[in-house]
Amino acid sequence: MRLTEFSELMTAEFGTSADSLLADHVLIELDGRTGSQAIEDGVDPKQVWLALCRDLDVPRQRW
Template identity: 40%
Template sequence: MKHSEFWQVLEATFGAGHGRSVAEDLVLAALGGRTAARALADGVAPRAVWDAVCDEMELDDATRWRHRREPRKDRSA
């Protein structure tokens, strides 16, 4: 997962404004008590950050793997 994919899937999942809020405000224990934004800035792999967000928010597998779906399938979801 690239950084751009992380931000795209975060916004697709939570909405543009709320997604950014989740990244800036949600403290993730799995990432040492950092937010997603801080973890990314510290060099944590975007995939690890996304997994931590999914775990913390108890998101389903379809959402966890949203970034791997074909774009045309996302449009119909």
């Protein structure tokens, strides 16, 4: 997944909270990193997207 697609999905799903979630929400599934940290560390944005969706109970049809 490209970062532009990831960014579009984040904005569509979480609106104005997207940037805060990415920077502040710690994901145990990603070794206790935030989404931003994980992406900076080279984790595929798709994996970050899926981890956020699971952690924040996004309905599966919107993953």
